Amino acid sequence: MAEYTTVARVEDLEGGEMRAFDVRGAKIAVANVDGAFYAFGDTCTHRGCSLAGGDLEETTVVCPCHGSEFDVRSGAVLRGPAREPVGTYEARVEDGRLEVKG
Amino acid sequence: MSGTFVIVGASLAGGGAAGTLREEGFEGRVILIGAEPLPPYERPPLSKEYLRGEFPFERALVQPPGFYDENGVESRFGVRATRVDVTEKTVELEGGERVAYDRLLIATGSRNRRFPIPGLDLDGVYDLRTVADADGIRAEIAPGRKAVVVGMGFVGSEVAASLRQSGVDVVVVDRNEVPLRRVLGEEVGRVIEGIHRDHGTSMIFEDRVVAFEGAGRVERVTTARGRRLECDFVVVGLGSEPVTDLLAGTGAEIDNGVVVDEHLWTGVEGIYAAGDVANHYHPVFERRIRVEHWQNALGQGPAAARAMLGKGEPYDEVPWFWSDQYEHNLQYAGFHTEWDELIVRGSMDERNFVAFYRKDGRVLAAVAVNRGKDLRRSIPLIEAQEPVDAGRLCDLAVDLRALANGAVGTR
Numbered sequence: 470m471a472e473y474t475t476v477a478r479v480e481d482l483e484g485g486e487m488r489a490f491d492v493r494g495a496k497i498a499v500a501n502v503d504g505a506f507y508a509f510g511d512t513c514t515h516r517g518c519s520l521a522g523g524d525l526e527e528t529t530v531v532c533p534c535h536g537s538e539f540d541v542r543s544g545a546v547l548r549g550p551a552r553e554p555v556g557t558y559e560a561r562v563e564d565g566r567l568e569v570k571g
Numbered sequence: 572m573s574g575t576f577v578i579v580g581a582s583l584a585g586g587g588a589a590g591t592l593r594e595e596g597f598e599g600r601v602i603l604i605g606a607e608p609l610p611p612y613e614r615p616p617l618s619k620e621y622l623r624g625e626f627p628f629e630r631a632l633v634q635p636p637g638f639y640d641e642n643g644v645e646s647r648f649g650v651r652a653t654r655v656d657v658t659e660k661t662v663e664l665e666g667g668e669r670v671a672y673d674r675l676l677i678a679t680g681s682r683n684r685r686f687p688i689p690g691l692d693l694d695g696v697y698d699l700r701t702v703a704d705a706d707g708i709r710a711e712i713a714p715g716r717k718a719v720v721v722g723m724g725f726v727g728s729e730v731a732a733s734l735r736q737s738g739v740d741v742v743v744v745d746r747n748e749v750p751l752r753r754v755l756g757e758e759v760g761r762v763i764e765g766i767h768r769d770h771g772t773s774m775i776f777e778d779r780v781v782a783f784e785g786a787g788r789v790e791r792v793t794t795a796r797g798r799r800l801e802c803d804f805v806v807v808g809l810g811s812e813p814v815t816d817l818l819a820g821t822g823a824e825i826d827n828g829v830v831v832d833e834h835l836w837t838g839v840e841g842i843y844a845a846g847d848v849a850n851h852y853h854p855v856f857e858r859r860i861r862v863e864h865w866q867n868a869l870g871q872g873p874a875a876a877r878a879m880l881g882k883g884e885p886y887d888e889v890p891w892f893w894s895d896q897y898e899h900n901l902q903y904a905g906f907h908t909e910w911d912e913l914i915v916r917g918s919m920d921e922r923n924f925v926a927f928y929r930k931d932g933r934v935l936a937a938v939a940v941n942r943g944k945d946l947r948r949s950i951p952l953i954e955a956q957e958p959v960d961a962g963r964l965c966d967l968a969v970d971l972r973a974l975a976n977g978a979v980g981t982r
Contacts, residue, residue, distance in 0.1 A: 518900070
């Protein structure tokens with residue numbers, strides 16, 4: 470049963486920023502889109518680069534290696550070369566703690 | 572719209588165009604003709620993941636299996652188109668069959684240059700363009716075997732890296748002073764050289780192969796400077812040339828490929844070109860360019876399909892490509908053939924930089940090693956073609972996106 474794990478203080482991740490966290494052995498990225506937090510698989514499905522190392526443009530994450538684009542809300546591929554979506558996870562803020570269910 | 576649209580070249584551009592025609596609601600016949608006996612596939616993995624046996628061919632397919640049948644695309648794979656007759660509006664196939672067209676897309680790509688080097692036809696001497704070529708090389712790969720790679724352009728560099736990663740002993744012979752000299756210049760080439768050297772690739776520069784020798788099968792390579800390199804197999808990567816033969820006599824201008832306008836139209840009624848073969852007018856650079864890379868073929872196939880349907884818009888994507896070598900990610904955006912200044916942001920020594928090719932104060936192109944985020948942020952700068960301040964380009968505290976958004980023009 471997946472449980473929430475605290476990954477950071479909410480103030481550690483500013484609007485427009487992304488960071489990757491190790492959550493129970495999985496690399497999960499969290500994006501702050503204007504105060505809304507979205508958690509998704511950090512590993513690009515194309516060639517395995519860290520998506521958190523790329524750019525966040527509103528709700529789109531751009532892979533730094535080969536330019537694949539994903540919707541951080543759904544994990545869907547918006548632009549190749551990737552073809553498979555990344556997974557998404559639940560994220561929440563509790564008492565100033567940023568938590569991810571993974 | 573109805574009629575018969577023929578696509579010559581079952582390639583990334585050709586396969587993409589076929590898909591776009593149907594997506595756009597075209598209800599006429601679509602005939603996709605390809606010289607290889609396979610549906611369209613992407614070539615970038617052939618020198619990298621596929622060559623190293625890391626993933627299957629199916630992952631390289633442009634469209635899923637069954638796509639062409641399901642979408643009423645008549646596929647003619649394994650048959651070469653030899654000639655276009657613009658009066659009759661037909662494409663002639665090898666064997667003499669003629670296929671009538673109302674619109675025709677030339678997506679024939681490029682082929683490897685073959686130089687008249689003695690012994691080029693010996694067993695064990697390969698070049699790389701098709702999956703069949705990659706399969707041939709794959710069968711040679713085994714730890715401890717010795718390979719000579721001839722030419723250190725992108726294909727040669729990537730093949731050398733993949734062979735080393737597979738445990739093959741590699742010697743490269745290149746006529747220039749550094750790898751990728753022609754495209755990236757000497758400074759960036761030195762960085763690539765260092766990466767290969769660190770991975771144990773032997774490199775011989777400013778020399779060229781004059782013969783492949785062996786009894787039926789290659790056993791050694793000899794060079795102009797008298798070196799004799801013993802080897803088990805050879806991979807030749809000496810560049811490519813556009814495949815334009817079938818347009819001879821059609822009135823289409825052939826000059827470094829098929830000349831087309833920004834709508835990918837040749838100027839000959841009903842005939843368009845896309846991908847490696849298309850020397851296209853590019854609105855950003857205000858000149859014709861021909862690009863032999865994945866993204867160009869990916870974008871131009873659909874763009875040409877829309878143009879064929881009368882829904883075209885100028886194709887103005889800034890060229891971009893990547894070249895993964897060992898654990899390093901190289902990316903390039905823009906188009907340059909000459910430059911008067913190379914501006915480096917980051918550290919070449921640490922292999923973490925973007926280098927900007929600047930001419931008359933404008934950034935024509937940029938290349939990044941392990942700094943892909945900045946490379947992508949450079950694309951709007953290249954699109955703008957406005958003078959950019961060199962000091963700000965290399966200041967790591969400056970976000971390149973800010974330079975593109977209005978700060979341009981401050982010399």
